Amino acid sequence: MTRLPLAAPIHPIRMLDANATETGGDAAPFGNLPEWDLSDLYTSADAPELKRDLDWLETACRSFAEDFEGKLGTLDAPAFLDCVKRNERISAVAGRIMSFAGLRYYQLSTEGERVKFLSDMQDRITTFTTPLVFFTLEINRLPEDYLDKLFSQDAELARYKPVFDRIRAMKDYQLSDELEKFLHDLGVVGDAWEKLFDETIAGLSFTVMGEELNIEGTLTLLTDHERPKREAAARELARVLAANLRTFARVHNTTAKEKEVIDRWRGMPTAQTARHLSNHVEPEVVEALRNAVVAAYPRLSHRYYELKRKWLGLDKMQVWDRNAPLPTEAPKTVGWDEAKETVLTAYAGFSPRMAEIAQPFFDKGWIDAGVKPGKAPGAFAHPTVTDVHPYVMLNYLGKPRDVMTLAHELGHGVHQVLAAGQGEMLASTPLTLAETASVFGEMLTFRAMLSKAETKEQKKTLLAGKVEDMINTVVRQIAFYDFECKLHEARRGGELTPDDINAIWMSVQGESLGPAFEFMEGYETYWAYIPHFVHSPFYVYAYAFGDGLVNALYAVYEDQPEGFQDKYFEMLKAGGSKHHKALLEPFGLDASDPAFWDKGLSMIEGFIDELEAMED
Template sequence: MTLPLPFPVLDANASAQGGFGALPEWDLTDLYAAPDAPELARDMAWLEQACADFAADYEGKLAALDAAGMLDCVLRYEKIDVVAGRLMSYAGLRYYQNTIDAERAKFLGDCQEKITVFTTPLVFFSLEFNRLDDAHLDALLAANADLARYKPVFDRMRALRPYQLSDELERFLHDQSAVGSAAWNKLFDETLAGMTFEVAGEDEPLPLEATLNLLTDTDRVKREAGARALAEAFGKNLKLFSRVHNTLAKEKEIEDRWRKMPSPQMARHLANHVEPEVVEALRNAVVAAYPKLSHRYYRLKAKWMGLEKLEIWDRNAPLPTETPKTVDWDEARATVLDAYAAFDPRMAEIARPFFDKGWIDAGVKPGKAPGAFAHPTVVDVHPYVLLNYLGKPRDVMTLAHELGHGVHQVLAADQGELLSSTPLTLAETASVFGEMLTFRKLLDGARTKAERKTLLAGKVEDMINTVVRQIAFYDFECKLHAARTEGELTPDDINALWMSVQAQSLGDAFEFMDGYETFWAYVPHFVHSPFYVYAYAFGDGLVNALYAVYAEGEPGFQEKYFEMLKAGGSKHHKELLAPFGLDASDPTFWDKGLSMIAGFIDELEAMED
C-alpha cells in the first residue's frame, strides 16, 4: 500500500550546473507547504483512522457485500491510496532534492514507518478479495458498471492468487518492509550521493553526475580520467555495494521461494501485466540482433575516431566531426515544446505547465539524486520531473523523454488512482515517443550532411543504450539472481557476471580497462526495482513500431495515441495496440523496431561512400 518512491533513470548524461540560463526548481507546495504543515499532520492522522476504520468495516466481510457495497469498499480503499501516495510523494521528492540531508532522510524514514504501520491493517483486502469465487465476482461486476471499471485492477490482483501467503505472513512482510529492502535502498542512495571522485586534472573532487558527464567530453584525456576516477571510487566501495546486492537478492529469493514464484523475474512480469514469453521473445530478438546493431555501429565509430579499438570512455564520446554545443534552458524548452506541438498542439499545452509552475527541478546540486525521472505523485495533484541539466544535446532528449512521461501521467490521471498507474512496459511508451518526435524534428531541420550524421549517430547511440544496454543489464540481473541461489557472491563474482554481458553486447570493437568490471555498482535499478530494465527495451521497440505507423500516415493517429495514453493501466497491451494494427505478443513484432535501428546504421554506413 505504501507508494514506491521515484528513482533515477540510467544513462541520463547530466552533471554540474552553470551557464544554461535560469534553471527551474520544484515547488512542492501543491503537495504540502512544509514538513510541519498542519495539512500534512491532518492527512497523517486521517490516514491512521481511515485504515483502522476500513479494516473494522470490511475484514472478513467482503464475500457478503453486494455490488454497491463492494464499490463503496473499493472507493474507500482508493481514497486511502491517494492520501498515502500524497504523503509519500512529498517526503520522497523532498528527499531526492538532497539525499545527504539528515533531516530529509529522517523525515522520509519516519513517514515510511508510520504509513507502513497505518496500512498494515489493509493487507487483508487483496488476500480476502482473491478468495472470492470467480462466479460471485463476475456477478458483482455484471450488476454494477462503476464497479466493473475496476476489473483490470482486480485482474492484476487475482493474477497473484497462486503466490499468496497466509494472512499472517503477508502482514509480517508488509510490516517489516521499512527495515528490509527500503532500508537497503536508502543506504545505497545515500552512499552514492555522498561519494566524490578524484579526477586527474580537476582542482577538486567531483560528484557522480559531474564525473559521469566527463565520459561525453570531446577531450579523450578527460574521458579517460573520468572513467578511471569512477573505477577507483567504485572499487573502494565495492564491498558495501556487494553487500547491498547480496542481501537484496537473497531477500528476494526467500520471498519468491515462499510464494512459489517460478522465476525471479515472475513478480516483475506480473506487475507489468506482461506474459513471460513476450519478454523472452524481446530478449532473444535483441540478443540475436547484437551483431547487426551494437557490434556493427561501434566498429563504425572506432573507424570515425581513428582507433583500432574503443575503450569504455569512448562509448558515448562525441564524434570527431561534431561541433561542441551547449544548449541553454530556453532553447531546450522551445525545442521540445515545438516538437510536441508539431505532432499535436494539445501535447505541448499539457507539457507547458511543467516549465511554468515549478514541476521541474533541473539544476545539479550537492546531494541531489542523479539521473532523471518523472514521478506521477497522485491523480489530484500532478507529476514532478527531476533532471540534472548540463546543456548537452543529450540532456535535451532526456527532457523530451521525461516530459513524455509527464504528459502520459497527466492524461491517465482521469482514470483515478487505482486505474491510472501504467505498467512499466507501457509507461515508457510516451517518453520514448516524445524523444522520437524531438529527434525527428531536429533531423528534418539538419542543414548539412555532417549535421545529419551527428544527429543520426547520437540517436543510434541512445537507442543502443535503451535497447542493447538494457537487455544486457537484464541478462546481468538474471545471472546475478541465479548465482545468488548457490550462495554468497564475492565482489569478483559479481564483476565477472557484469563483464560476461558487457563483452557479449558491446562486441569486438571494445577493449575494457581494468576497473570497468565494477561499473554495475552505481546502477540504481538493480537495487530499487529488480528486472525493471527490460521495460526500456520494450518501450523503445514498441515506439519504433508505433512511429512507423504514424510515419505511414495512419488516419486519426493522434486521436488514437491520446486515447492510448488516457487509458493508463485500464487496458492490457494487446487492447492498447490493436487500434494501430500492432501486437507485441507476435514474435516478429520486435524485429520491426530493431530494423529501424539497423536502418539508421545503414544510412550512416552509406555516408562513408
C-alpha cells in the same frame, strides 16, 4: 491493493551522461534552471495539512478493516463499490504523503532531516496500512463467479476489473494472512538498503584533472570531446567504485537474498516472475523481446561501434569512447530556454495538445533541473497522485543529450497527466507501457531536430547520437537484464563476492558491445552505480520494450498519419486500465507476435544503414 508510492519514483532513476561542476538553481551558462515547488502536495514538513492527513489516514485504515475484513464475500455491488472507493481514497492520501517525503529526499538525499522525515513517514504509513493487508488476500479467496456477478451489476464497479485481474494473478503465490502482514511490516527494512545505496551514491566524490565532482559530473565527462579527459573520468569512476565495492556488494547480496526468500516462500518459479506479473506481461513476450535483441547484437551494436571505431581513428575502442562525440561534432552547450523551446516545438509539431499538457511543467514549478550537492543523480518523472500532478527531476548540464532526457521525462509527465483521469487504482501504467510516451517524446524531438539539419555532417551527428541512444535503450538494457538474471540465479547458490559480481557483469559486456571494444581494468565494477538493480529488479527490460514498441508505433504514424494522434492520446489516457494487446490493437500491432520486435529493431538498422551510406 492500496498503491503506496515509495521514496523511489514510480519510474526509477534514469542515469544520465551528465557533466561538469555542481550548480544551483541559477546555473550559468544554462540559464535560470527551475526548482520544484512542492506546495501543491504540502507547504512544509510541519504543515498542519500533513498532520491532518496522517491523522485521517490512521483512522481511515482502521475503520476500513473494521467495516470490511471478513465481509467481502457478503457485499452487494453498491457496498463493494463503496469499499473500493474508500480504498482508493486511502491510496490517494498515503500517496500524497509519500510523494512529498520522497521528492524532498531526492532533492537533497544527504540532509539528515530529510532522510529522517522520509523514514518516519514510511514507518508510520506502513504501520497505518497493515490492517489493509486483508483486502487483497480476501479478494483472492472469493469465487470467480461472485466477482463476475458484481461486475455485471454495476458498470462503475466493472471499470475496476483490470485491477482485480492483476490482484488475482497473484493468487497462486499468496501466503497466509499472518505472513503477508509480517512481510508488509518488514518492507521498511528492505527500503533501508535502497536508501543506503542512494546516500552512498549521492555522497561519492571524484577528482578528475584536479576538479572535484559528484557522480553526475564524472559520468558526463565520458561524453567530453577530449579523449584524455574521458579516460581520466572513466578511471576515476572505477577507482571510487572499487573503493566502495564492498558496500555495493553488500546491498546487492542482501536485496537479492531478500527477494529470493520471498520468491521461494511464494512459490515463484523464477526471479523475474514477480516483475512480469506486476507488468501484466506474459513471460514468453519478454523472452521473445530478449531473444530478438540478443540475436540482433551483431546487426546493431557490433556494426555501429565498428563504424564509430573507424570515425575515431582507433584500433580498439575503450569504454570511455562508447559515448564520445564524433570528431566532426562541434562542442555545444544548450541553454535551458533553447532546450525547452526545442522540446515544446517538437511536441507541438505532433499535436498542439501535447505541448499544452507539457507547458505547465515549465511554468508552475513541476521540474527540478539543476545539479546540486547532495541531489540524487539521474532523472525521473514521478506521478505523485491523480488529484495533484507529476513532478520531473533532471540534472541538466547543457549537453545535447540532456535535451533528449528532458523530452523523455516530459513524455512520462504527459502520459501521467492524461492517465490521471483513471483514478488511483487504474492510472498507474505497467512498466512495459510506461516507457512508451517517454521514448515517443524522444523520437519526436529527434525527428524535429533531424528535419532542421542543414549539412551532411549535422545529419550524421544527429543520426549517430540517436543510434547510440537507441543502443543504450535496447542493447544495453537487455544486457543489464541478462546481468540481473545471472546475478539472482547465482545468489541462490550463496553469498557473492565483489569479484563474483564483477565476473557476471563482464560476462554480458563483450557479447553486447562487440569486438570493437577492449575493456580497461576497473570497468568490471561499473554495475555498482546502476540504481535500477537495487530499486526495481528487472525493470530494465521495460526500456527495450518501450523502444521497440515506439519504433513500431512511429512506423504506423508515418504510414497512416490520419487520426493517429487521437488514437495515441486515447492509449495514454487508458493508463493501466487495459492490457497491452488491447492498447495496441487500434494500431494493428501485437507485442506477443515474435516478428513485432524485429519491426522495431529494423528502425535502428535503418539508421545504421544511412550512416554506412554516408561513408561512400
